[in-house]
Amino acid sequence: MKTDAKGRGGRRTVGGERGAEYQRPKLGKRVAHKERTKEKILKAALELFRKKGFESTATKEISRRAGIAEGTLFNYFRTKDDIALYFFERETEFVIEWYQGQKRLQKAPLEEKLFAIIQKQLEYLSTYESFIGSVILRAFQPASKLIPLSVESQYLQSRYLKFIGEIIELDIGNQGMGLLSSFGPHMFWAFYMAVLMHWLNDHSKNKEATLAFLDRGLKIGVAIANGRYSNGQR
Incomplete structure (x- = not known):
């Protein structure tokens, strides 16, 4: 089993640059303050979403719970969809970051x-199960930023697929599993959505x-991609 792969620029690591483990960049005071405010808004919103539901919660209630003016909230999040997208960005x-610390798992x-x-x-999602269900329903509304084809959703999806793609690439090394290396991340994304609905x-x-x-x-999925699965396999 290969746990890393050599490239022209040195050792590659999942989610990071060549030759170094990923580290979150240090934030300046102003940026750090903005991040703290966004986290405060998100925390207030999630509390209200869990209590009242996503659709029934107003932005005015979120700003009041967060202890800020509603206008300030709009400086960070134009809509509740944007708050939901930030939640999934944090997820x-x-x-x-969790995976990068799991050396044995790698x-x-x-x-x-x-x-x-x-x-x-x-x-991570278990505390917010009802919120997740509401967001998925919201994603079927054409005007929502949560629909899979929106620019915002595509950005998050591409970031996640890059992460999964690097794991697959580092795992298969030079074995040349064409189907897995080419379509693996997208297959995994579709499977994850199915798991989420099941959950x-x-x-x-x-x-x-x-x-x-x-x-x-x-x-079954990995076995099929590797050409090792047959109907009689269990």
């Missing part, structure tokens, strides 16, 4: 890595049915 950053088989990543994402409708204890679905799906 993406969280899972990337040496595991590919399906084990991908299982752990999705499981960690579901853990939202899973009433089993500790979402065990979703974890079983996730485990089986990844094993």
Whole structure:
């Protein structure tokens, strides 16, 4: 199992630059203040979304809960969709940073890595399950920034796909798994969406049915991509 791959510029690491582990850039005081304000708004919004629902919460209520003027809120987020997008941006950053600290996991088989990543994402989302369900419904409304083809959603998706693509590339090395290397990240994204929908409708204890679905799906998917799966395989 290859855990890294050599490139012209040196060793590559997932989510970072060649030759160095990814580190979040240090923020100036002004930028740090803006980030703290955005986090405060997000925290207030999530509390209200959980209590009242996404659609029923007004921006005026969010600003009041955050202790800022509504005009200040609009300086950071024009709509509730923008707040939701920021939530998913933070989720993406969280899972990337978490994975980079999992040195033992990075040496595991590919399906084990991908299982752990999705499981960690579901853990992150678990507190906000009703909010996630509302956001998915919102994503079917053409005017929403949350629709998959919006510029904002595409940016987040491309960032996540780059992260997954690097994991797949580092794992397969020079083995030349054409299907997996070319379409793997997009296949994984579609599978993750299916897992998320399963998770939202899973009433089993500790979402065990979703974890079983996730485990089986990844094993079959990776095996098919590697040309190792047959109908008789279990």
